[in-house]
Amino acid sequence: MTRIMADRSGEMEIFVTAVREGSLSAAARRLDLTPSAVSRALGRIEARLGVRLITRTTRRLVLTPEGDAYLHAAQRILADIAEVEGALADQAAPRGRLRVSAALAHGRLSVVPLLGAFVARYPGILVDISLSDTLEDVAGGRADVAIRFGPLADSPLTARKLGETGRTIAASPDYLARMGTPALPEDLHAHNCLNFNFRRAEPVWPFRRDGRDYALPVGGNIEANNGETLVQLALAGVGVVRVGSFHVEDHVAAGRLVALLEPFNPGDREDIHALYVGGATRPARVRAFVDFLVEKLGRS
Template identity: 70%
Template sequence: MLRDKADRAGDMVVFVAVAEAGSLSGAARRLGLTPSAVSRVVARIEARLGVQLLVRTTRTLRLTAEGETYGRAARRILADLDETETALSDRGCPRGRVRVSAATAHGRLVIVPLLGAFVARHPGIVVEIDLSDEIADVLGGRADIGIRFGPLADSPLTARRLGETGRTVVAAPAYLARAGTPRRPADLADHNCLDFTFRRSEPGWPFREAERDVILPVRGTIAANNGETLVQLALGGVGITRVGTFHVADDLAAGRLVPLLEPFNPQDREAIHAVFVGGPAMPARVRVLVDFLAERMRGG
């Protein structure tokens, strides 16, 4: 019984060759075997299954319905085996192409600056980076890795936490010199607050005041659907905005923007995940890139 199981993959290879060649002799030539050896393998499979897989005459060979079913299953199993062995064998030197989908701003500011170091470490891998605020269909094969913010929807995809980001209220020194600096969240009523256009479950900006969380409605003259636009407006002295910290880290460090109302920051954090098709056949090239991003983005 153990020997029979060990021979099954080889039997499948022979049967698939027969089905594709359309003859025992054609399969024999392809595999470097004799036609009689190929015939014995087919007979062994039929005996084990107790069904006829091929109908043979002196001139033709065709698969029975059971033969078609077995052939489809054999192709699928052999393809899975090849993929698994490829994934395992390239772990020492991963190579191939990896497609990454990321949000425009986060990709440009966080992901792209890391890629040079990654390909230097793994010269056999080619990275394709697609920056878009549309969510790519990873399960459907549109990307190998997708970068996602916030809670994840139920999915058969595997998720790996890369880090998290907070949000910060900021303004340019020029704006504050002209309009004054808000000292408490309520002071924002007298300021031009630049907000996102997309709807939230609780419209407004969250703050923590007197040991309780409050959502403060804000008003402004311009709204945008992305953080980069809001940061550009803030840098231009147009008003105050609240965006992901990764958007403004460099500007805060350089003094081009100033953090506001930090004693009232609720420290709400948004998780960042990489999602991908996992499992034992996961290509090493995908695994090492996910590992690299988790290593470099941890604590972001």
């Protein structure tokens, strides 16, 4: 019957250390053992395997072919053990670099203000955040978590809903004083409607009247690839915008912008998701960050 060894990984560590240090006495000093304890451990391995792993000379240790094969296997096994133990320890105390990609405006307005509280809760995590309306390649390893809006494309990524946002049409009081306030959606034909440049060639804004949804073509003289720019233009009195409500709610509350045509708002909502690789096997720092976002953004 094969004898069950209680500490084979410990013997592997002694073997690897002896080879790395070049002598039994140096390995003993490194591991805080006696030279005889190191020698007995190596002897137990060789007796169990039935082969000689090391040829001992007065000056150095020489690996046999079997010893060389055992060395590589032992190094791999010890690395696997260290990785597993590190991952389990990480569950208790998440740590490491966390690469986050967020849309420009939502990141600035909603995510960045939360980071101080997050790193205070998890001091072992270094947050590396990039704000861009270009979706980073999470599956390819360019980001650990990406926070994005809208319908989800088919992908191997895991998605967790963080919340949702509506849409608001708004303009500055200065612009409305000059151009008039639209009372009906069709009044927008006489206004400078600033739009996104990644929408349709002929942009349309949705409305609802008498229970019926319809799309109204609008036009303007500036297009942009992000809502942050459009809001800046609206604040400057350049035109009318239709953007995510989170973009403008503070400006509307402060009177810097005026919400328009709310009785005709179709109530369309856009989901906000955190995208990341893996489910239950995701790193603890990713789990901690996504859970934190759900906790904080779900309240707002």
